[in-house]
Amino acid sequence: MGSRCGCSSRGAWDSAQTKVEAVGGREVAEVFSAWGDVGDLVLRSDELYRHVERRRELGLDAEPNEAILSRARMYNDAAIQHLQESAAPAVERLREHLRGLGDVDATEQLDLVDRTARDAIVDLNFTVGQTREARRVLEEGIGAGRRGADAVCDLMAGSAQRMIALRRSREEHNEPVSAVLGAICAAVAVAAMISCAPRCGSPGTILLVFMLVSAAAFFFASSIGVFGSVIAGA
Numbered sequence: 001m002g003s004r005c006g007c008s009s010r011g012a013w014d015s016a017q018t019k020v021e022a023v024g025g026r027e028v029a030e031v032f033s034a035w036g037d038v039g040d041l042v043l044r045s046d047e048l049y050r051h052v053e054r055r056r057e058l059g060l061d062a063e064p065n066e067a068i069l070s071r072a073r074m075y076n077d078a079a080i081q082h083l084q085e086s087a088a089p090a091v092e093r094l095r096e097h098l099r100g101l102g103d104v105d106a107t108e109q110l111d112l113v114d115r116t117a118r119d120a121i122v123d124l125n126f127t128v129g130q131t132r133e134a135r136r137v138l139e140e141g142i143g144a145g146r147r148g149a150d151a152v153c154d155l156m157a158g159s160a161q162r163m164i165a166l167r168r169s170r171e172e173h174n175e176p177v178s179a180v181l182g183a184i185c186a187a188v189a190v191a192a193m194i195s196c197a198p199r200c201g202s203p204g205t206i207l208l209v210f211m212l213v214s215a216a217a218f219f220f221a222s223s224i225g226v227f228g229s230v231i232a233g234a
Contacts, residue, residue: 012218013039016211023200023208024192027090027097031156032188034087035181038163039219041079042177048072049170080167083160091156098149098194109193109200110145114138116206117189120213133179134216141186145194152191159183178219185216 013036021029049072052065098104121134144151163180166173189212193200 012211012215016208016215019204019208019211020188020192023204024188024195025097027094028188028191028195030090031087031094031191032184034082034090035184035188038079038082038087039181041075041082042163042167045072045075045079045167045170046174048075050174053174076167076170080164083164083167087160088157091153091160094156094191095150095153098153098191101149101195104149104194104197106145106190106193106197109197109205110142110190112202112205113145113189113193113209114142116209117186117213120210124213124217126217130178134182137179137182137186140183141190144187145190149191149194152187152194155187156184156191159187178216181219182216185212188212 013032017029017032017036020032048068052068052072055065056062117138118135121131121138124131124134126134141152141155144155159180163177166175166177166180189209192208193205
């Protein structure tokens, strides 16, 4: 994607990207890379949407709002397009790759991911609500992994559809997207384990999980849980 977000999320995401490819291979890394671009676009869009929301709340001059909204919509539309044209095809390529591996027993690796992620999450400065949400997406990802490669890819594809729905209705809500991006990080960790099992080593797996938790944590920390009509009904 063209421009990169100048925020700490991209640094964490790019650092994890290298490890994802080293552990899980090119197909897993392509999915993660596509979602990194989506995350950039969503953050850029929401920064602008929230700027307009604050201006309206404070009763400031409305004249600049349309220009700001135009830019917000540009980034938002680009995020939707990237989900459809890059993220979704990458998931299907990953599906074919994982299917080609045959029956893979990644039980040991998935158990390690589960334990390591919980150890990483407990040290984050999350609220109880954020911790509950992080636990939910982790358990969803691990559960998909135990059902097999298709379940993991279905989770990724479903996350893309969920994100598209959220972005299309962005001007009627300010619902956080952190759970969707967290679900992708969990699913990427699980897919990497299936792809590399049984050759995955514990040190590499532990580092990968910590890096993915770090990448997801930015979005949990930056999400603002304000619901209701924020643009269209203002």
